[in-house]
Every structure is written in C-alpha cells, then in structure tokens.
Amino acid sequence: MRVTNNTMIHSIVRYLTRQNEALFDRQNIIASGKKITTPSDDPLGMGKVLDYRQTIASIEQYQTNIQYGKTRLDVSETNLELVDEFVRYFRSIARTEVDGTTESRLAAAETLKNIFDQILDLANSKLNDNYLFSGYQIKTAPFSRDDSQATTFDKFTVSYNGDTGDAQFIVADGTTVTMDADGQRIFHDAASGGINVFDVMRDLIVGLENDDTVAISTQSDLIDQGRTQIKNVRSANAPILYQLLASENHWQHYKPKIEDLLGKEEDADVTRAVIELQSLELAYQSTLATAARIIQPGLISFLE
Amino acid sequence: MSDINGILDIAGQALITQQQAISVTSHNIANVNTPGYSRQQLVMSTNVPSDSEIGPIGNGVSGDSIKRIYDRFLNSQINKESQELGRWDAQKNAVETLEMIFNETYGSGLNEAMSEFWNAWQALTNNPAGTTERQILVTRGQFLASTFNRVDADLIRSQQDLDRTIQGTIADINRLAEQLADLNDKIVASETGTQTANDYRDKRDLALKELSELIDIEAFEDANGAFTVLVGNGQPLVSGTAVWQLSTETNAFGLQEVVWVDDAGGTLNINSDISGGKIKGWLETRDVVVADYMNRLDTLAQTLMAEVNNLHQSGFALDQSAGEVFFDGTGTAGDIEVNANIVGNINLIAAASDPLTVPGDSRNAIAIAELQNQLVMSGNTATFNEYYRTLVSDVGNEVLKSDSYYAHQSEMVAYLDNYRESVSGVSLDEEMINLIKFQNAYAAAAKLVSMADELLQTVIQMV
Numbered sequence: 220m221r222v223t224n225n226t227m228i229h230s231i232v233r234y235l236t237r238q239n240e241a242l243f244d245r246q247n248i249i250a251s252g253k254k255i256t257t258p259s260d261d262p263l264g265m266g267k268v269l270d271y272r273q274t275i276a277s278i279e280q281y282q283t284n285i286q287y288g289k290t291r292l293d294v295s296e297t298n299l300e301l302v303d304e305f306v307r308y309f310r311s312i313a314r315t316e317v318d319g320t321t322e323s324r325l326a327a328a329e330t331l332k333n334i335f336d337q338i339l340d341l342a343n344s345k346l347n348d349n350y351l352f353s354g355y356q357i358k359t360a361p362f363s364r365d366d367s368q369a370t371t372f373d374k375f376t377v378s379y380n381g382d383t384g385d386a387q388f389i390v391a392d393g394t395t396v397t398m399d400a401d402g403q404r405i406f407h408d409a410a411s412g413g414i415n416v417f418d419v420m421r422d423l424i425v426g427l428e429n430d431d432t433v434a435i436s437t438q439s440d441l442i443d444q445g446r447t448q449i450k451n452v453r454s455a456n457a458p459i460l461y462q463l464l465a466s467e468n469h470w471q472h473y474k475p476k477i478e479d480l481l482g483k484e485e486d487a488d489v490t491r492a493v494i495e496l497q498s499l500e501l502a503y504q505s506t507l508a509t510a511a512r513i514i515q516p517g518l519i520s521f522l523e
Numbered sequence: 524m525s526d527i528n529g530i531l532d533i534a535g536q537a538l539i540t541q542q543q544a545i546s547v548t549s550h551n552i553a554n555v556n557t558p559g560y561s562r563q564q565l566v567m568s569t570n571v572p573s574d575s576e577i578g579p580i581g582n583g584v585s586g587d588s589i590k591r592i593y594d595r596f597l598n599s600q601i602n603k604e605s606q607e608l609g610r611w612d613a614q615k616n617a618v619e620t621l622e623m624i625f626n627e628t629y630g631s632g633l634n635e636a637m638s639e640f641w642n643a644w645q646a647l648t649n650n651p652a653g654t655t656e657r658q659i660l661v662t663r664g665q666f667l668a669s670t671f672n673r674v675d676a677d678l679i680r681s682q683q684d685l686d687r688t689i690q691g692t693i694a695d696i697n698r699l700a701e702q703l704a705d706l707n708d709k710i711v712a713s714e715t716g717t718q719t720a721n722d723y724r725d726k727r728d729l730a731l732k733e734l735s736e737l738i739d740i741e742a743f744e745d746a747n748g749a750f751t752v753l754v755g756n757g758q759p760l761v762s763g764t765a766v767w768q769l770s771t772e773t774n775a776f777g778l779q780e781v782v783w784v785d786d787a788g789g790t791l792n793i794n795s796d797i798s799g800g801k802i803k804g805w806l807e808t809r810d811v812v813v814a815d816y817m818n819r820l821d822t823l824a825q826t827l828m829a830e831v832n833n834l835h836q837s838g839f840a841l842d843q844s845a846g847e848v849f850f851d852g853t854g855t856a857g858d859i860e861v862n863a864n865i866v867g868n869i870n871l872i873a874a875a876s877d878p879l880t881v882p883g884d885s886r887n888a889i890a891i892a893e894l895q896n897q898l899v900m901s902g903n904t905a906t907f908n909e910y911y912r913t914l915v916s917d918v919g920n921e922v923l924k925s926d927s928y929y930a931h932q933s934e935m936v937a938y939l940d941n942y943r944e945s946v947s948g949v950s951l952d953e954e955m956i957n958l959i960k961f962q963n964a965y966a967a968a969a970k971l972v973s974m975a976d977e978l979l980q981t982v983i984q985m986v
Contacts, residue, residue, distance in 0.1 A: 258627070
C-alpha cells in the first residue's frame with residue numbers, strides 16, 4: 220500500500236482521538252465514582268439501578284409505616300396497662316368495702332370518681348392528634364359522660380361515639396397489618412354480650428354511695444370480668460406486634476442486600492479505573508512519542 | 524533531422540517538458556493538504572520520430588496532458604458510505620441529546636418522582652387525616668405531574684430543534700446543488716479531448732461527497748463530463764447546468780417534511796424516499812424515535828392518571844364528599860396536573876372508602892398506594908415503574924445502537940478514505956524524488972544546449 224504523509228497523520232489523529240475518548244471515560248468514572256453515568260453506559264444495568272432505587276425507597280417507606288404501627292401498638296399497650304392497674308384498684312376497693320362502713324364507703328366513692336375519670340381519659344388517649352380507640356372516627360373522642368346530669372348514675376353513664384373501624388399499616392407489597400381501634404370492644408362491650416367496664420364502675424360507685432352491700436359485691440365480680448376483657452384485647456395485640464417485628468426484621472436484612480446490589484451495579488471499581496487509566500496514559504504517551512518521530516522527518520530533512 | 528539544430532530543439536523541448544513536470548510537482552506539493560485533491564502527473568511521451576537513412580530517429584519529449592490519479596469506483600463507494608455515515612452521525616448526536624432527557628443517574632427523574640408519589644400515599648395511610656401527610660401528597664403529585672410535563676416538553680423541544688436543523692440542511696443541499704451545476708459548467712467548458720479539468724473535478728467530487736453526507740443521492744456522469752444528481756425517488760437535483768431545489772412543507776403534526784420543487788414551482792413530497800444522509804438520521808430520530816418515546820410517555824401518564832383517578836373517585840374526602848379526580852388533564856404527559864380543587868383544599872383527598880368512615884379510614888389510600896405494584900401496563904404485564912424503566916433502557920439501547928452503527932460506518936469511511944489517499948494522496952517523499960528527478964533532467968537538457976552550442980562553435984571555427 221502506498222502510504223502518504225496524510226495517511227499517517229490521519230491514522231495518528233484517529234488513534235489519539237480514540238485514546239482520548241477512553242481516557243475521558245475513565246476520568247468520568249473516577250470523578251463520579253459511578254460506572255453508569257448515562258443509560259447507554261449499560262441500558263440493562265440502568266434498568267436494574269432504577270429498580271433497586273425504587274425498591275430501597277419502598278423499603279424505607281415500609282420501615283416508616285412499621286414504625287408508626289409499632290408506636291401505635293406501644294402507646295395503646297401502655298395505656299391499657301395503666302387502665303388495668305386502675306381497674307384492679309377499683310376491684311380492691313370493692314373487695315375491701317364489702318365489709319366497709321357507710322362513711323368509708325362514701326369516701327371510697329369519691330376516690331373512685333376521680334379514678335373513673337382517669338380511666339376515661341386513658342380510653343380517650345390520642346397519638347399524633349388522633350384518638351386511638353374510636354375506630355375510624357379518629358377526630359372524635361370515643362367516650363364521654365355528661366357532668367351536668369343530676370344523679371351520680373346519669374353523670375357517670377358513658378356513651379361510645381366511635382365506630383368499629385380499625386387502623387391499617389402497609390408493611391410490604393400488598394400486605395397490610397390491621398390493628399383494632401374499636402374502643403367499644405375494649406371498654407363498652409355490653410351490646411355483644413361482654414362487659415361495659417364503665418357501667419360496672421358506675422354501678423359500684425352508686426352502690427358505695429347507697430351503702431348497698433349486695434351491689435358492691437356483685438360489681439366486684441363483674442370488674443374481674445372487665446379486666447379479662449381488656450386483657451384479651453391486649454393479648455390479641457401480641458401476634459400483631461410479632462407480625463410488625465417480623466416485617467421489620469425482614470426489611471432490615473433485605474435492604475442492605477438491595478443496597479449492595481445497587482452498589483455493584485452502579486458504583487465504579489475506582490482502583491480498577493485508576494489502573495486502567497495508567498495503562499491508557501502509557502499507551503497515549505507512546506502514541507504521542509511515535510507520532511512525533513514519524514511525522515517530523517521526510518526526505519526534505521535529508522536533502523541539501 | 525539529426526542536425527545540431529535538431530539537438531537544440533530536443534534540448535529546448537526537454538527543458539520545457541521537465542519544467543512543466545516541475546510545475547505539476549509544485550502543484551502537488553502545494554496541495555498536499557487540500558481536501559479532495561488528487562495528485563497529478565504530467566503524461567510525457569516521445570515526439571514523432573524523423574525518418575533517416577538509419578531508420579526513425581527520436582525527436583525528444585513533450586508533455587501530452589496532465590493526468591489526475593484517482594479511482595472512479597472508489598469515489599462512488601465513498602459517496603455511498605458517506606450517506607450511511609452522515610445518517611448515523613446525525614442520529615447518534617440526536618439520540619445522545621435525548622438520553623440527557625432520560626438521564627436518571629442522579630435521581631430527580633420520573634422513576635424517583637413516581638416512587639415518591641406512591642410513598643406519599645403510604646404515608647397518608649399512617650395518618651389519613653393528617654394535614655402534613657395530605658400536603659406532602661399534593662406536593663409529590665405536583666412534582667410527578669410537572670416531571671411528566673418537563674420530559675414531554677423536552678421531547679417536543681428536541682423535535683423542534685431537529686426540525687430547524689433539517690430546514691438549515693435543506694439550504695445547504697440547495698447551495699451544494701448550485702455549486703455542482705456551476706462546476707459542471709466549468710468542466711464541460713474547459714475539457715477537450717484527453718485533457719481533463721482536474722482541479723474542477725476534484726472540487727466537484729468533494730462537493731458530491733459533502734452532498735452525500737447530507738442526503739442520499741444517485742449520481743452519474745454523462746458523455747460531456749457533466750454530472751446528473753438524483754434525489755428521493757429519482758427526482759433530478761442537478762443535471763448539467765440545470766438546478767432544482769428542495770424545500771420543506773409543514774405536515775399534520777406541525778413538523779417539516781422534505782419536498783422537491785419542480786420546474787413549475789409545484790412540490791413533490793420525497794420525505795419517505797430519503798434513505799440516507801444526515802437528513803435521514805434527523806427525520807428518523809424526530810419521526811420514529813422521539814415520537815415513540817412521546818407515545819410511551821403519554822401511555823404511562825394516561826394509565827397512571829386513569830388508575831389513580833378511578834380509585835380516587837370511588838373514595839371519600841374528609842368532608843364526606845365523593846372523591847374528585849386526583850389528576851386533571853387530557854390524558855397526555857404534556858398537560859397532566861393535580862386537580863386544582865385538591866391543590867386548593869387538601870381535605871378533598873379521598874383516603875376513605877366510605878363516607879361514614881372518614882376521617883380515620885385509610886382503605887382507599889392503601890388501594891391507591893398499592894397501585895404501584897399492580898400490573899397495569901403493557902397489557903397487564905408490567906408495573907408503572909417497570910414500564911418506565913424499559914423506556915429508559917430502550918433510550919440507552921438506541922444510543923448504543925447508533926453509536927455502534929456510527930463507529931462501524933466511520934471505520935468503513937476511514938478505510939476508504941485511506942484507500943483513496945493511497946491512490947490519490949500526495950506523498951511529499953515521492954514528490955521530492957520526482958523534483959530531483961525532473962531537476963536533474965532539466966539540468967541535463969540545459970547541458971545539451973551548451974553542448975550543442977559548443978558543437979556549433981566548432982562548426983563555425985571550421986569555416
């Protein structure tokens with residue numbers, strides 16, 4: 220083949236351009252720390268990267284949801300535990316006052332009225348400005364009594380203002396955890412054959428005020444049943460907590476794996492890129508050196 | 524005529540011929556870097572011999588013509604390959620720009636916007652009556668809608684950019700056509716017999732190559748040496764000294780299509796007949812690639828809007844009213860937006876599935892949040908995000924494809940250019956050798972003159 224000056228110059232320019240492109244690529248990889256900086260760097264890889272990113276964002280949201288669920292469960296458990304203690308106090312007063320005097324019974328009635336209100340407050344407890352035990356009616360206080368009524372009986376008759384709704388938390392793709400938010404089932408369950416804890420307590424207070432030993436004794440047994448009803452609701456929360464913890468545990472282990480996959484897909488092996496850069500530099504420099512030696516001389520240089 | 528004058532004649536012609544050769548060599552050296560230049564050679568031949576008693580006796584040398592060293596077949600091959608190179612060069616650059624629109628490397632693209640949108644619905648399920656959650660949901664919805672709008676607007680802008688480029692290129696094609704006709708004229712006028720208008724031909728070949736890079740052409744030379752150039756489906760662009768024009772007309776989508784203008788000023792649409800050159804690359808990108816991306820983006824926006832609206836309308840707002848549409852718009856990526864009523868009153872977000880179960884019911888919000896995992900795209904085989912990811916991958920693949928076609932084609936053209944260079948290119952070493960060769964011949968011819976002079980002196984002294 221007949222090789223002219225321009226043939227050599229063109230091929231040197233082509234090689235140098237190619238090497239510069241490769242150098243530029245490595246430089247980009249090192250500077251950005253990523254091996255995929257445009258979709259065309261690896262179309263399939265880019266698809267995976269987007270998938271992993273979305274998965275991680277979803278997992279983070281699930282973790283937030285689970286945290287909400289746990290907090291809710293925690294708060295309602297703490298409240299119900301306190302309710303239980305107060306109700307137990309009610310029962311112990313009832314037991315004591317079966318043998319009490321008229322005066323002691325009146326005094327006990329006054330104490331129990333205060334505790335009644337504390338239990339009512341706990342049943343009306345809120346989390347993030349939402350009532351915990353009013354079903355879907357989270358902005359309505361679930362339980363109320365009317366202080367303006369004339370008799371103790373009427374004053375301490377509590378009505379339920381919520382509904383039978385529940386609270387749901389998304390813990391995984393297509394999986395929700397449902398938590399009971401129906402305060403009626405906990406405190407006010409006479410309608411479906413259970414105990415209306417507030418009625419029982421009210422009757423006890425009225426019994427004490429009326430010095431009615433039979434009523435005090437009856438209510439004392441009913442209070443025990445009320446405690447069992449609240450305990451049952453609390454124990455139903457245990458499997459829900461387990462479900463939340465299991466999901467949380469799952470995501471805790473799953474997320475680093477996805478992050479690892481994302482890293483493998485998109486992060487550059489900088490060490491390798493640097494080594495490649497060095498070898499490219501060497502190639503580039505030798506091309507330059509060769510070019511300098513080939514382009515310069517011609518026959519002209521040797522003619523006098 | 525083997526007398527001393529004959530020797531002087533031979534010497535004189537030799538001087539002239541070698542000088543012509545030196546002049547051709549100088550021309551070669553001077554044009555070593557001229558694009559499209561083909562090296563030239565003085566064709567020397569012996570003069571007609573004279574009869575003598577010892578038989579025909581030589582009468583020296585003279586220059587016949589100046590030959591241009593080139594390979595006609597190679598040139599037409601280069602033109603063919605240049606059409607493909609131009610096409611992929613244009614398409615590569617155009618799709619690389621598109622790639623930037625879909626570049627999700629640093630987030631802030633549709634993938635992230637959709638992801639955040641679904642997560643905002645999930646956050647709402649944790650606190651269905653929460654003002655903050657509702658406000659965030661509206662903001663995320665607006666961000667999603669505006670990301671759709673932005674990508675769509677970017678795609679439209681890229682179509683418009685391509686449109687302008689195509690119009691500009693049509694002007695270039697018309698200019699090259701004028702130039703070709705002008706060169707045809709000059710070549711036909713200056714060529715007689717075996718003498719060729721070398722430099723004009725080089726210029727014309729170069730113009731043809733430039734034209735080939737812009738649009739696919741069919742070119743052939745007639746008996747007079749003039750080129751006829753056809754475009755589209757055999758429509759003449761140049762024939763001898765006659766020139767036709769290309770122009771553009773607006774199609775139904777408001778985009779420019781290429782037309783050929785006939786003698787009477789009538790137009791013929793040759794848009795679909797164009798199969799090469801940069802024009803083809805731009806047309807392909809504008810009408811096929813970008814159009815496809817826009818369609819798919821619209822499908823995504825439309826389905827997302829329909830699915831979300833459908834569920835949202837079956838839900839109930841905080842004021843117990845039935846849900847309105849969540850997204851407004853005509854069902855395209857270009858004008859999707861969050862319902863202005865909802866933006867103005869976040870309580871209208873319908874998280875509940877029953878009017879009586881507000882505000883604590885989040886079942887409708889859960890249903891909407893779970894849309895992200897539903898197979899609603901591509902004939903119920905893909906989720907929204909999967910559908911979009913495929914689009915991004917396809918954008919990357921399109922760039923890779925154009926890149927590799929371009930790389931292949933530029934190797935091809937580089938090879939042919941090299942080959943052309945090896946035939947027609949000027950080698951300075953070669954020219955230097957020729958220069959010395961002709962210089963020596965010139966010196967020797969001059970020596971002949973002085974020798975003939977001495978012979979004459981001798982003859983004169985004999986008298």
